[in-house]
Amino acid sequence: MVEDLGFAPDGEGEHVLVRILKNGCNTRFVADALAKFLKIHAREVSFAGQKDKHAVTEQWLCARVPGKEMPDLSKFQLEGCQVLEYARHKRKLRLGALKGNQFTVILREISDRQDVETRLQAIAERECRTISARSASALAAVTCRAPCAGGERRASARSQ
Template structure:
């Protein structure tokens, strides 16, 4: 492979808003406690086995750093500590860790001490907790110094009906740096760190997905189907291309028996067909190098819903300029995709 580096490109993160760019400004994450997230596993812990699972509250702490601290305390290798989800440092999080401790007495974790960390529950399980083994996350978020309560009140009612299911901008790095790093990797730059390779691949794939959503918003097609759109059953996540746009098909979409999707790029043919396939190819025609690179890395064509509907959505005004919002999102979805539709946090 060539070691020649491609000219650096900037990947703009100017994805379209569903309800228009927010006119109300506000502050987000001024304090760790302003961003509270509680994860939920998609299975029950067994109560016995070789893995010790810890339910932990942490405030202002890095997930990976805490994993190393737990390993040191338990006298095991850092590789034997895992967690279900990588959570924000600037937050109050409730999350699961697992420690592989076979054939030994469970350490007394009541003596574990670390600033901002509390171990709330200790339970054995028969399997390692792997990243992504979550059903979803509950969020409680405080927004402060809101400039236009009346305008935000209207947008809150809209957001409850759904927002674009964007991957959060934090995935892409400053000015899309992680996407550019992926392109350099595809063009021969050697990245030995598997973790970094994974970040770059995810960023590139996510960027293409976001670009399709953004274009569909611009064309008023976020909830309007095209012939051949690949839809996903909400209940079991299997998907198929729409063979027609009959009244029955539109009704299935309206009641959310099925939902519209966009591609997570990989090797092979798009699973959409007809008009939708041509539309998706046109949306991504400027990114052929990224498409080829993702396919060559062995990723497969997958799909992800276009629309994200926050479940159990509620809000409460604490005063004229301070708001708390609460909602539940499935695993892999971003709270920042909800926040970006509500307020402009750039000031």
């Protein structure tokens, strides 16, 4: 899953936006580790949404570090995490403040391929509203690709 903020960091301000690739770590765990690394309180680290521990995700976190030099986040080390980029920003990243997510769903051990195709089509037609009623954004598209090795199917989607 890749998080799309819909804007770029503005390069100045008391906050630092950090884009992290993570696997095997939930959002709160990474936010707490980032706070510890920066020597700030955990409440000073925010994010737009929580990501699953069991998914490979790219996520933006935001740390409030006023009056401090730009931290060298290339030295942040946490198993299952990698800092991809970071920059200053004027505003705090708030829950829900993202344009959407891009993600790929992998279906394994499929016994009835036609049933899966029918269900994926129904999801695309209803724009996923029944799956995520709390989501402010709707699924824009679901595209099935050719079968993968081991009888898997991949469905790529983008919520907006």
